[in-house]
Amino acid sequence: MNLAVKSTPIITTPKLGYDVLIENQQDGTFKAILLGLPDCEGLGNTETEAIEKLSLNLQTRLETAKIVTLEIEAPKAENPWMKFAGMFKDDPQFDEMLAYIEADRRELDAQVEEYYQQLDAENKTK
Template identity: 90%
Template sequence: MNLAVKTTSQTTTPKLTYDVLIENQQDGTVKAILLDLPDCQGLGNTDTEAIEKLSQNLQTWLETVKIVTLEIEAPKAENPWMKFAGIFKDDPQFDEMLAYIEADRRELDAQMEEYYRQLDAENKTK
């Protein structure tokens, strides 16, 4: 497994957006919880105050951490279906089986078309 960590030294910091859960507490206060980081919270008397405290807590926390992108290369594995590819190439009944499948599929498609036609007709009469 190959791992690569991308770090960038940007002169401008990109803006980050987060989803925040606002939760009214039983004591009348409001808790703002960062959904991506549930340990990062702010408590206040109003939604605005709780979000401001959450924002301050997040700013303080972000000053001490780094954000990096971790790329993990997927393991190269053979497709498990490949071992079945071509196993029927010499089967004399293969063409007959395909014809049966195609006929069955056409019949099912016709049944579904009729069902939807009837459903559409019922909806028009309502």
């Protein structure tokens, strides 16, 4: 498995968007929790105050940390049908079976064609 960590030097500070869960507490206060980082939260008397405290907590946390993108190479999986490829190559009845399938297919195609011709004829008489 190949792992690569991309770390791009930040020249300008990009704006990051975070989803926040705001919960009403039993004591009438509010708790703002950063989704994905449940230990990063802010408490306040109003939703706005809780969000502001969460924002300060997150900014403090990000001053000593960084966000990187981790790329993982997907494992190479064999196609499950490949184990059946060529399994009939030495079967003496294989050509006979193919001929049977072809004959059956021609018969079905003729039946379908006949059905559509009958429909066409019925529609022309209406």
